[in-house]
Amino acid sequence: MKSNALEREIERFQLRTPQARTLNDEAKEYLPGGSSRGTAWFDPYPIVADRGAGHYLYDVDGNAYLDFMINATSLILGHAHPDVVGALQEQAARGTAFSAPTKLQAKLASILCDRIPSVERVRFTNSGTEGTLMAIRAARAYTGRHKIAKFEGGYHGSHEYAAVSVRPPASALDPEGPTAIPEHPGQPPSVAEGVVTLPYNNLEKSRRILKAHAHELACVIMEPIASALGYLPADPEFLSGIREATEELGLLLIFDEVQSFRAAPGGAQQSFNVVPDMTCLGKIIGGGLPVGAFGGREDVMALFDPTNGGAEVAHAGTFNANPMTLAAGTVVMEAMTPAIYQRLNALGETLRAKLRAVFDELEVPCQITGTASFFGMHITSEPVTDYRSALRSDKAMRNALFMGLVNEGVLLQESCSGALSTLTTDTEVDALVDAVREVLHRIS
Ligand SMILES: Cc1ncc(COP(=O)(O)O)c(C=O)c1O
Structure with a gap:
């Protein structure tokens, strides 16, 4: 990974999210670190959600995010169906x-x-x-x-x-x-x-x-x-x-x-x-x-x-x-009819294959995991089969990838994993894959 890649992504993030920074600072007066939920916080501070619609989450700074976190995979029909x-x-x-x-x-x-x-x-x-x-x-x-x-x-x-x-x-x-x-x-x-x-x-x-x-x-x-x-x-x-x-x-x-x-x-x-x-x-x-x-x-x-x-x-x-x-x-x-599961899971397969191809193309070692409508990315050349092999993933690079994707308007879990919703089509899959390519170009 390029030196300072994460720091540069964080600077970029801070420029895009001044309101979130202020609101998180204000929240710190009342909540420890401004937060109530482990997975809804990331360094240096999380985006502050304004509303969700379909595949998108909109933050208080006016940024739109293609949401593959969908509240920890729970919003399978997307936001505000x-x-x-x-x-x-x-x-x-x-x-x-x-x-x-x-x-x-x-x-x-x-x-x-x-x-x-x-x-x-x-x-x-x-x-x-x-x-x-x-x-x-x-x-x-x-x-x-x-x-x-x-x-x-x-x-x-x-x-x-x-x-x-x-x-x-x-x-x-x-x-x-x-x-x-x-x-x-x-x-x-x-x-x-x-x-x-x-x-x-x-x-x-x-x-x-x-x-x-x-x-x-x-x-x-x-x-x-x-x-x-x-x-x-x-x-x-x-x-x-x-x-x-x-x-x-x-x-x-x-x-x-x-x-x-x-x-x-x-x-x-x-x-x-x-x-x-x-x-x-x-x-x-x-x-x-x-x-x-x-x-x-x-x-x-x-x-x-x-x-x-x-x-x-x-x-x-x-x-x-x-x-x-x-x-x-x-x-x-x-x-959630059987046909919808079938379409969603096939799209998951397509996404995982396309992600593998991008990492291969840029010669960044990676294991793409997941099945059905789930996906995960581990920055390592070793196969991931359990907790110990997953620990080998390059955490600094994964953090830079996560933050870079936020800057590209794509929201994943901090571990660089996520899930599709019934609103996901080839267009959103390609948008995610293109964003990963763009960020990898910047950071690797
Ligand atoms: C596999 C698994 N079990 C249990 C839980 C706990 O669920 P909750 O956050 O609704 O308490 C989670 C939450 O992420 C989970 O992923």
């Missing part, structure tokens, strides 16, 4: 939240149960974090065991047992293999004792570790497509091997499909043809409003059944299954 806006206006006028169920609850639940192979019963939450927390609690209650197994580099939300070995620094890694490392100061050290960590895409090692800990494990929680690793899909044999191992050892298998659900009408479990015991959901099922859900086998979900003398596991939440989220989510799910 007229049908979603209409459903929300109608519901807002009828009331936004009640201490009573609405007809919408069973409607969206039926769509999810019909489509997702593992989901016989489902419950709604307000975030993916709560969804994974409750699925894990269900697995513990069902099995009577308390430890969980997760993969190194896997993100499943911010609660204590999920926040283990998500992004451990290279210096903390045991060369022998994954260990349980709490993510943050402030977590009790005991969380590490409750978590067994596994290497992604390594069936032999994972199986060995699971076997050794089976007597104390309730579940394995994992993503079939590892979002924090640039949407790296699991090797199919690895995924089916983990299913076999968990079945053999009597552990519940939880798929965190908070992100990967957008891969197919029935989620990534349908495309891989691997059915877990439990599934966690979020993002697209809320139509752009706060949401999460967990569901799975009827006998496990029966723990939450309040009839017959009360639920074994109580689960409350002031805004669980609120009608605003359900109304928006139902519009989105009904819009």
Whole structure:
């Protein structure tokens, strides 16, 4: 990378975003660093959103961004889709939240149960974090065991047992293999004792570790497509091997499909043809409003059944299954027909091929990851198969690429990954690819 490439992109950014700078400075008076959300902040300060329309996000400085971040992949129909806006206006006028169920609850639940192979019963939450927390609690209650197994580099939300070995620094890694490392100061050290960590895409090692800990494990929680690793899909044999191992050892298998659900009408479990015991959901099922859900086998979900003398596991939440989220989510799910998934995923394939070609053309080493409508870029010549290989990516260059793309009016996740929306066509794919070429010319 050219020296000072990142600094030059930051200078360019600051010239384009004076209002954002002022607003972020003002926000610092009231919020630490001016921020409430990790993924909505980047150095030196984030753009400040004014509005979204279709494929574009507009900032307060008057810049337009072709948005491939789409609120962490959640806005699969793009910003302010007229049908979603209409459903929300109608519901807002009828009331936004009640201490009573609405007809919408069973409607969206039926769509999810019909489509997702593992989901016989489902419950709604307000975030993916709560969804994974409750699925894990269900697995513990069902099995009577308390430890969980997760993969190194896997993100499943911010609660204590999920926040283990998500992004451990290279210096903390045991060369022998994954260990349980709490993510943050402030977590009790005991969380590490409750978590067994596994290497992604390594069936032999994972199986060995699971076997050794089976007597104390309730579940394995994992993503079939590892979002924090640039949407790296699991090797199919690895995924089916983990299913076999968990079945053999009597552990519940939880798929965190908070992100990967957008891969197919029935989620990534349908495309891989691997059915877990439990599934966690979020993002697209809320139509752009706060949401999460967990569901799975009827006998496990029966723990939450309040009839017959009360639920074994109580689960409350002031805004669980609120009608605003359900109304928006139902519009989105009904819009997502099998033909749309097919078109979107084919376009994802085209984008990944075109990105590969640009990096090859400019002789910049890169691994393009992703599947379905997801993509990720890792600046490394080595194949990316797990957390440790993803760590080899040139972070400084990736930051310069991210910032350069912002300056070109293209918004990705800071890790240089993203997702398509149903509004994406060849035109937007080519615009992204051309912007990557332009930025690589500047920085490499
Ligand atoms: C795979 C995965 N699981 C869980 C979560 C947590 O969801 P939420 O941010 O809605 O709490 C996320 C959020 O990005 C996620 O990507």
